[in-house]
Amino acid sequence: MEYALRMCAITKHFPRVIANDKVDLTLRKGEILALVGENGAGKSTLMNILYGLHTPDSGEIYIHGKKMNYQTTLGAIEQGVGMVHQHFMLIPRLSIVENVVLGNEPGSALRFHRARAKKEVSPFLEQFKLEVSLDTPVQDLSMGMQQKVEIIKVLYRKANILILDEPTAVLTPQEIDELGVILASLKKQGMSIIIITHKLQEVIDFSDRITVMRRGVHIGTVETAGTDVNEIVGMMVGRNVNLGQYDIKGVPDKDVLLSVKDLSYRAGERFILKDINLEVHKGEILGIAGIDGSGQDELTEIINGTIKPTQGEILFADNNVTHRNPLQRRRSGMGFIPQDRLKHGLVSDFSIEENLTLGFERKREYNRKGFINKKNRKALAKAAIARFDIRTTGEEVLAGTLSGGNQQKVIVAREMGARPRIIVANQPTRGVDIGAIAFIHQTLIGLRNEGGGVLLASLELDELMSLSDRIAVMYKGRLMGTLAGRDATREKLGYMMVGRMNDNVHNGENLQTEKGARHEKE
Amino acid sequence: METMMLLIVVAIRLATPILITATGAMFSERSGVINLGTEGMMLMGSFAAMMASLYSGSAWVGVLAGMTSAMLVALLHGVICIEFGGNQIVSSLGINMFLLGFTSFVIKSMYGTSISVQIPSIQRVPFLEGLPFVGKYLAQLPPLTYIAFLIVPIAYYIMNRTPIGIRIKAVGDDPVTLETAGVNPWRYRYVCLMICGILSGLGGAYMSLGQMNRFVTNMIAGRGYMAIVAVKMGKWQPVGILLTAMLFGFSDAIQLQLQVSQALPIAPELIQAIPYLVGLIILAAFMRSSAAPLALGKAYVKNKHKT
Numbered sequence: 001m002e003y004a005l006r007m008c009a010i011t012k013h014f015p016r017v018i019a020n021d022k023v024d025l026t027l028r029k030g031e032i033l034a035l036v037g038e039n040g041a042g043k044s045t046l047m048n049i050l051y052g053l054h055t056p057d058s059g060e061i062y063i064h065g066k067k068m069n070y071q072t073t074l075g076a077i078e079q080g081v082g083m084v085h086q087h088f089m090l091i092p093r094l095s096i097v098e099n100v101v102l103g104n105e106p107g108s109a110l111r112f113h114r115a116r117a118k119k120e121v122s123p124f125l126e127q128f129k130l131e132v133s134l135d136t137p138v139q140d141l142s143m144g145m146q147q148k149v150e151i152i153k154v155l156y157r158k159a160n161i162l163i164l165d166e167p168t169a170v171l172t173p174q175e176i177d178e179l180g181v182i183l184a185s186l187k188k189q190g191m192s193i194i195i196i197t198h199k200l201q202e203v204i205d206f207s208d209r210i211t212v213m214r215r216g217v218h219i220g221t222v223e224t225a226g227t228d229v230n231e232i233v234g235m236m237v238g239r240n241v242n243l244g245q246y247d248i249k250g251v252p253d254k255d256v257l258l259s260v261k262d263l264s265y266r267a268g269e270r271f272i273l274k275d276i277n278l279e280v281h282k283g284e285i286l287g288i289a290g291i292d293g294s295g296q297d298e299l300t301e302i303i304n305g306t307i308k309p310t311q312g313e314i315l316f317a318d319n320n321v322t323h324r325n326p327l328q329r330r331r332s333g334m335g336f337i338p339q340d341r342l343k344h345g346l347v348s349d350f351s352i353e354e355n356l357t358l359g360f361e362r363k364r365e366y367n368r369k370g371f372i373n374k375k376n377r378k379a380l381a382k383a384a385i386a387r388f389d390i391r392t393t394g395e396e397v398l399a400g401t402l403s404g405g406n407q408q409k410v411i412v413a414r415e416m417g418a419r420p421r422i423i424v425a426n427q428p429t430r431g432v433d434i435g436a437i438a439f440i441h442q443t444l445i446g447l448r449n450e451g452g453g454v455l456l457a458s459l460e461l462d463e464l465m466s467l468s469d470r471i472a473v474m475y476k477g478r479l480m481g482t483l484a485g486r487d488a489t490r491e492k493l494g495y496m497m498v499g500r501m502n503d504n505v506h507n508g509e510n511l512q513t514e515k516g517a518r519h520e521k522e
Numbered sequence: 523m524e525t526m527m528l529l530i531v532v533a534i535r536l537a538t539p540i541l542i543t544a545t546g547a548m549f550s551e552r553s554g555v556i557n558l559g560t561e562g563m564m565l566m567g568s569f570a571a572m573m574a575s576l577y578s579g580s581a582w583v584g585v586l587a588g589m590t591s592a593m594l595v596a597l598l599h600g601v602i603c604i605e606f607g608g609n610q611i612v613s614s615l616g617i618n619m620f621l622l623g624f625t626s627f628v629i630k631s632m633y634g635t636s637i638s639v640q641i642p643s644i645q646r647v648p649f650l651e652g653l654p655f656v657g658k659y660l661a662q663l664p665p666l667t668y669i670a671f672l673i674v675p676i677a678y679y680i681m682n683r684t685p686i687g688i689r690i691k692a693v694g695d696d697p698v699t700l701e702t703a704g705v706n707p708w709r710y711r712y713v714c715l716m717i718c719g720i721l722s723g724l725g726g727a728y729m730s731l732g733q734m735n736r737f738v739t740n741m742i743a744g745r746g747y748m749a750i751v752a753v754k755m756g757k758w759q760p761v762g763i764l765l766t767a768m769l770f771g772f773s774d775a776i777q778l779q780l781q782v783s784q785a786l787p788i789a790p791e792l793i794q795a796i797p798y799l800v801g802l803i804i805l806a807a808f809m810r811s812s813a814a815p816l817a818l819g820k821a822y823v824k825n826k827h828k829t
Binding site for chain 1: 683684685686687688689691692695696698699700701702703704705816
């Protein structure tokens, strides 16, 4: 067997953590290897070492059988290693061609040979079916197109080992399928590819082999053909977790708990949200789907009260709360799980105990004649840590030192502790380990089964489809439509997420012509 | 006509130091490094230019000394901010305070007052006088002004037609991206900051050798800050900066004219404030610009744990 790459006993320490502990990894020539593991498993560190961004403390790298000792990205690029990062390494204001050649510009230091650069880059654009001018600034491209530019950037540098870090995180389902086609064609050309991911379905779809890491250690490598999602999950978390199989009881009530009427939100001249109408019933989970930046963040923040809508109103349990502040809304039974837990959910320099009471200091159980009742607070914090399975050494531990999953559990514990009638959650499981995801899902379902409401905005379609009674899809600040949870498929949601109406979903060809016609008009 | 031409000449003369320094500051800001130290670097430049001109007897040696000294100050700012990730604003303001004190102290101890003796200077270009019509006006502009107007197209060329320009834009927007492309981002930040130092020194030397023929305590009087404002209003583009610098030059020239002619019954101190007022209004209007480099003011330190 010919190996394009072998990494042997790679060890890398960071202050206080071992990111990689004697990790081995092999990549065959012309295969797609999936590198999976939870957040903090050490996947990215390993790949950053391969790409020369980090220097390993010990261990060896062999590329095509030759021992490597480069310590910079330039060294890695010279050896044919290319990486497409999760956060694209593109300069938004520079054009496509400038981004592709950055660092390898044709011409001399004092003269950029633009014409030659264009000539060298344009064949790639054709290969990837990118029908835009090479002079287009990258900021005007969709995420899917930007990713293609990233891949072109790597190919331009003549890479034969391609690393993709979470390549599907920002893509729509259709773009993910397209990526699959591209990767297959690159593989045919002899490219060896590593995909870092935590979305397991893609792993099964794309890869030839799967390498699993956990807590900085290589757990095992299996042939994709001989395994299934459950086995991989088991390897990732070290125990059996059932994702997506929840005990959802009964049907939602007729009574409306929260309703949003003709809501619009404008920033300057631009509408971030336009004419949004939706309802959450008692005992219902309403999912909000959409590509990142479709207005979900603003919608959840308006419902929470941290930003004010330009138009429209919000009714909560038959009261108009449009002009109430967040504190008043929370007191009337609205819980909020924000998207960015460190920015809006927790104070990282506060202890778990303090974070658990944040915003509820005046409640009777925490308050004694205007002073904080520390004894009671501590007891309640201990109870919450036990009930919500927060893995920590004690309630005085600073929230900032917890893992993402445990931080999120602190927020969930606080919001649920107030016994809310509705929870508004924006990406509650983003960057959280699988065990915590399952726990958070169960908590939300528990609230639903007891007759509470949940508004769940998420970028993970699997999450939405397994939890929601109904799914509303947003596109560029508008509501494209609402599907019943049992009717929703990735395809239907995907089409609506890029602005196609629901009735066109089954007719792929029509869509193509419609798209063509629109382009001609423009 | 005569008055108009003179006003233009005065405006150009007054715009020159801001134009030179702002072009330098454009490089620094484009690379992502805030350098409010232009004020101190100009002051250092004008001071060193005076000293070198005094002891060597040649104004051009003075110009070189001004550029070199300010470049060294820029290097200090670079070590603090680029190497160690120090706060760019604090570092550059510290530099300004130190240099104001330092130059004032030396002048005071040399001459017992805040003004130096007269020194060899370069205020005119006599051989242009022979040209018909405009000759007598052109000759009144210092040679450094001509150099300043030459620097603008050079800066434009570098920013828009060379790989160096592409990389400068890249490091100012996102140094990580440049590093992953195999380019040393710190080198570009250093070079840009040094260019800023050299040009600030040139702008300062112009003050003591081109505008006047002596050094006066705090003679920069905020022009270094005006240059930063000009960069922002000029949207980080050489041509925009040229236009803004000229606007400052004109408002300064008009202010001078109003003071001399005493046309308005207003205290001269208030009239003197006109150019600064213009700067303040512009700053308020253009502070939040999408043209700003995205990583402006953000430190990027080598070997830091990146996630």
